Amino acid sequence: MDARSLLSLTKGLQREPTVPGMNPVTLQTLDIVRPGDPRYDEVRPAWNLAIDQRPAAVAVPRDAHEVVAAVLYAKREGLKVAAQGTGHNASPLGDLSDTLLIKTHEMRGVEIDPDNRIARVEAGAQWGDVVGPAGEHGLAALAGSSHDVGVVGYSLGGGVSFLARRYGLSADRVLAAEIVTADGELVRADRSRNQDLFWAIRGGGGAFGVITALEIELLDLPTVYAGAAFFPIERAAEVLHAWRELTQRVDDRTTSIGRILRVPPFEEIPEPFRGRPFAMVEVIHIGDQRSGDAVVKALRDLEPEIDTFGLIPTSALIHLHMDPPGPVPGKGEHHVAMATLPAGAIDAFVAANGAESGSQILTAEIRHIGGAVARRDGASGAAHLDAEYISFAASMAATPEMAAKAEQDLAQLDAALEPYESARRYLNFTEATADATSFYEADTLARLRAIKADVDPDGIFRSNHPLD
Ligand SMILES: Cc1cc2nc3c(=O)[nH]c(=O)nc-3n(C[C@H](O)[C@H](O)[C@H](O)COP(=O)(O)OP(=O)(O)OC[C@H]3O[C@@H](n4cnc5c(N)ncnc54)[C@H](O)[C@@H]3O)c2cc1C
Numbered sequence: 001m002d003a004r005s006l007l008s009l010t011k012g013l014q015r016e017p018t019v020p021g022m023n024p025v026t027l028q029t030l031d032i033v034r035p036g037d038p039r040y041d042e043v044r045p046a047w048n049l050a051i052d053q054r055p056a057a058v059a060v061p062r063d064a065h066e067v068v069a070a071v072l073y074a075k076r077e078g079l080k081v082a083a084q085g086t087g088h089n090a091s092p093l094g095d096l097s098d099t100l101l102i103k104t105h106e107m108r109g110v111e112i113d114p115d116n117r118i119a120r121v122e123a124g125a126q127w128g129d130v131v132g133p134a135g136e137h138g139l140a141a142l143a144g145s146s147h148d149v150g151v152v153g154y155s156l157g158g159g160v161s162f163l164a165r166r167y168g169l170s171a172d173r174v175l176a177a178e179i180v181t182a183d184g185e186l187v188r189a190d191r192s193r194n195q196d197l198f199w200a201i202r203g204g205g206g207a208f209g210v211i212t213a214l215e216i217e218l219l220d221l222p223t224v225y226a227g228a229a230f231f232p233i234e235r236a237a238e239v240l241h242a243w244r245e246l247t248q249r250v251d252d253r254t255t256s257i258g259r260i261l262r263v264p265p266f267e268e269i270p271e272p273f274r275g276r277p278f279a280m281v282e283v284i285h286i287g288d289q290r291s292g293d294a295v296v297k298a299l300r301d302l303e304p305e306i307d308t309f310g311l312i313p314t315s316a317l318i319h320l321h322m323d324p325p326g327p328v329p330g331k332g333e334h335h336v337a338m339a340t341l342p343a344g345a346i347d348a349f350v351a352a353n354g355a356e357s358g359s360q361i362l363t364a365e366i367r368h369i370g371g372a373v374a375r376r377d378g379a380s381g382a383a384h385l386d387a388e389y390i391s392f393a394a395s396m397a398a399t400p401e402m403a404a405k406a407e408q409d410l411a412q413l414d415a416a417l418e419p420y421e422s423a424r425r426y427l428n429f430t431e432a433t434a435d436a437t438s439f440y441e442a443d444t445l446a447r448l449r450a451i452k453a454d455v456d457p458d459g460i461f462r463s464n465h466p467l468d
């Protein structure tokens with residue numbers, strides 16, 4: 001598929017979206033692929049290759065006009081509509097046999113306005129499309145850990161970056177959205193227009209329409225201090241307890257992750273990482289070499305096998321977590337949200353997934369959030385996480401045997417950490433179907449449902465985590 005990325009320094013970003021009604025030519029040119037079409041298997045897969053999604057039809061629009069055409073097509077055919085950027089969170093979508101899947105991977109344009117610190121990204125843009133061009137101007141985005149996570153899906157669900165404790169959620173940096181509504185109209189939602197819709201999409205997910213573009217605020221942050229300390233997995237308890245104590249000392253300039261990573265034995269992975277299990281801590285500190293070195297001193301005192309801490313361009317943060325370079329078959333059902341992290345939770349995490357556990361989980365992490373993520377001001381949207389720590393784990397599931405083992409290991413980790421669950425779950429880290437009440441406070445959910453009923457009374461739009 002043709003990935004287009006456009007860096008324009010001159011275009012005004014505050015323009016009105018325009019679609020001059022339904023253009024019959026657009027519907028003729030729109031690519032709609034149905035089962036039986038030889039291209040069906042090419043266009044239907046999700047990023048998570050373990051998900052065998054089989055929609056009634058797939059539309060691959062190239063611009064907002066074609067998104068309008070796709071929505072009108074679905075209405076005419078009596079189909080529901082689900083938008084998908086990458087399919088990183090495809091697994092809770094479920095049966096799509098009555099649904100037109102609008103895959104936005106042909107819409108990856110990115111425009112950076114360095115003077116106003118704004119990026120305008122099209123629906124299919126991935127974080128890797130944004131951080132590089134933004135970084136050329138010393139600007140940073142609240143990107144996820146992977147270069148190929150979609151900006152839109154991530155931001156609609158909240159968006160926890162490595163800078164979150166200082167700068168909050170990605171959803172709170174969304175300045176405007178261009179949305180195709182259930183009527184097939186392209187509208188702009190921002191602080192002064194379609195305010196309810198603007199509030200809802202910033203955390204409420206993809207249930208309100210198809211986003212064709214977002215404008216997001218960038219940060220003036222050319223460099224950060226960041227890196228990881230790697231220890232043999234046998235030292236997991238000692239290392240992760242030290243990490244837990246570190247999280248209790250730092251202010252919101254420091255975000256960190258305690259993690260157990262079993263590096264796959266792939267040839268392309270260099271020694272000494274290839275095929276080895278590690279206990280590790282990743283640290284991201286907004287500051288200089290000196291203050292960063294002070295933050296990680298307690299970890300260096302433990303004499304890690306390798307440590308990579310130092311000042312880096314903020315755009316290089318996208319490589320820190322060593323996420324897969326492209327689509328993989330995975331299982332990631334585990335996710336627990338915690339208001340506090342008692343020492344017992346670290347013991348449980350290590351017992352369920354450490355060297356003696358029998359687990360083969362590829363990556364299991366506990367992220368320290370809180371800080372600005374937990375604060376709210378009048379400008380915030382529907383996204384709000386009250387957890388101070390969130391865990392996430394994923395395993396490879398390339399064969400049925402691997403999938404079964406992954407399920408067993410993830411269930412073991414779930415059972416170990418469940419007693420410590422003490423906050424609302426994070427929608428983006430939830431890869432199983434979940435009740436909307438597990439994500440939102442009652443008043444937030446009631447408002448989201450009222451807006452959904454108003455803008456999509458027939459319930460055409462399906463999101464991965466529905467609100468009902
Ligand atoms: C390897 C990996 C790393 C990750 N790292 C992070 C991280 O660091 N921080 C974090 O917070 N999360 C992270 N996530 C979770 C990620 O934020 C979610 O999976 C998110 O849903 C991905 O968005 P997407 O657009 O790529 O996925 P998709 O599966 O394409 O989209 C998810 C949902 O978003 C909605 N959506 C997408 N595009 C549109 C659109 N154009 N219009 C309307 N709705 C739309 C739909 O409801 C869709 O079902 C990670 C996930 C993985 C697998």
